[in-house]
Amino acid sequence: MQSSVFGIGKELISAQIKDNNAYYISKRLNEIGVENRFIVFLDDSLDDIVQTINYFLTKTKLIITTGGLGPTFDDLTLQAVALAINDELILSQECLSEIELFYKKLYEEGKIAEKHLNVNRQKMAYVPKSAILLKNSVGAACGVYVKKDDFYIFCLPGVPAEMQTMFETQVEPILKSICTPNITQTQTIECNINDESLLGFISQEVTQKTHVYVKTLPQGFSSNTMSVRFSVNAPTKDQAQKELEKAISLFNELLSRFQSSKL
Template sequence: MPRIEIICVGNELLMGLTVNTNASWLSQEIYKLGCVVARHTVVGDDVDCIAEAVKESLKRRTDLLILTGGLGPTYDDKTLEGVAKALSRRLEVNEQALKQVEAKYRELAERGVIAKFELTPTRVKMATLPSKSIPIRNPVGTAPAVMINYKASKIFCLPGVPDEMKAIFTESVAPIIKQLVGDLSVAEGCLEVKNLPESSLAPILDKVVEKRRGVYLKSHPRGFEGSE
């Protein structure tokens, strides 16, 4: 089974201003594909923190690393800069990504969403990627996602906006995970137990797990022991 990790970037996550629904959604979707995410990491909009998180993940021989957030045009969108630093690669304007950004803003101008089409420096920033990156079409927003092959690992940088992240993952990332996983699948079930404290159930769970190494059991008690 491939090792998959998720790094979510954003000061708003660390400050508690935004709930990290991206990591939860990604983990659920990856689980449906037959894998379990090994680790969630949250870092702020800081180049060094992002770079360190990426390097630490790669040291753990992560097969597929997914980052969310920090791909936009503003000063605090620093994910790609952090990834470039971690991989010792330079940032450069990617012509394919620039064409994607240009097409999006031309469309917005034609629809009257923006006054006129311009490739401003902040828009070009969204097409400035680590060298050897592969831009991925964003069907919802303006910032392309990014795929980077680094040694035996694949790194995906996805937008933090949930609708954009979900669309790109479903269209471009999930098929790659399916290739890595092959025919592996996950089966699950739920058993309701009444009038039995969790401490009494625990020894039974121990025996099952000991005999079935590939099985994961999780009890979800409602209320405290002794309550109905």
């Protein structure tokens, strides 16, 4: 399965805060065998979010969003998802109860002055009708999981502690149940030459002849060596390792031929 990860919020695209959510999610997806193809940052614009969801559903079967689930007027993620999948936005009593308990707890701890749910707090309980709720054990806003035909959308909070807890305890188990195992494995080697044009050509040859993606990692002209990374997806670790070994062997063979021809 392939995925797209969205970070939603003006604070992200204006660099007011540094996003770590996309890195975390992509890394976790990789570990469970999901190939993340896209990371996208979006403004708090309803039209932009709807159009972006629709576009990337043509590219990947899985979309994971972070942010835009809060109580403010520009938290629009769930409204956008409902529009994108042609679903109704409804008030979830289950979600409302979770939010009510959260604010009651804060009130009892003396952290807020008012425990009752105002309009903005109630706003967080509006979710797509077909959504399955993901409980938030750290914060107020529920996450949601939506399945549309053979596509999957997960909407998670933007606060890292909330997002990570929700991902590890609820999202990851669901993904493991719906994804075919696919292991991503990488290996990096050092070459004793620093000619990116040559190594790039050899890397392209190996990528075309094997199932392994080969990428040169330039270190600047002050170095006499260059790193080359080999990455492969396979159903098992053993198969992935065999594919890597085959590709590295071919790479070294082609490099050796070139170096011999220059003698």
